Amino acid sequence: MNAERDADSRSRGRRRTVDESVVLDVGLLQTEGLLKPGSSGSLSQLLGLGPSAGLAYAISGADLQLTYTVDTEGASRSIQTMIRLLTTPAYFGGVRYWLTCPLDSSGRKLARLYLPPGAGTFGCRACLNLVYKSSLERKRQYTPINWLRR
Numbered sequence: 001m002n003a004e005r006d007a008d009s010r011s012r013g014r015r016r017t018v019d020e021s022v023v024l025d026v027g028l029l030q031t032e033g034l035l036k037p038g039s040s041g042s043l044s045q046l047l048g049l050g051p052s053a054g055l056a057y058a059i060s061g062a063d064l065q066l067t068y069t070v071d072t073e074g075a076s077r078s079i080q081t082m083i084r085l086l087t088t089p090a091y092f093g094g095v096r097y098w099l100t101c102p103l104d105s106s107g108r109k110l111a112r113l114y115l116p117p118g119a120g121t122f123g124c125r126a127c128l129n130l131v132y133k134s135s136l137e138r139k140r141q142y143t144p145i146n147w148l149r150r
C-alpha cells in the first residue's frame, strides 16, 4: 500500500474534488444486494462508469475486494484493493454495512470511499485531501471519467 501513497504524493498541485472521483457508496452496494458472502461481479454500470470501464468486485470474508485499472502519469496500472467491511445493527433489523479506508488504519466507519483521477486507489476524503468542487468554484461542470479503463 506504500506504493499507492507515493503515487498519491507525486500528483500534487490542484486539489482534487469529490465531483471528479468515482464514488463507492456502501448503501448503494447493500441496496443492490452486492455485499452477500461470495458475491462478485462488475460495479462499472452501477457506479455510472459505462460498459468499457473495468471495475470488478468480490466479497471475500469480511473484505470487499476491488480490481481495476487506472491511468496514472501516462501509464496503466492494475490495482487490487481490499476494503474491510464493518457492520452495525440496523434500526429495522438486520445490519448496516460500513466501509473502512484502505489508506489509514483508523477503522472509522465510512459510508463512501473515493477514487479520484491520478490517485491509484480508493480512500477516504481525508487521506486523499479531497474537496467539494462547489467550494472551489460555483459553476458545476460534469467531468467525464475517462481515466478508468478495462
Ligand SMILES: [Zn+2]
Pocket: 101, 102, 103, 104, 123, 124, 125, 126, 127, 128
Ligand atoms: Zn483514509
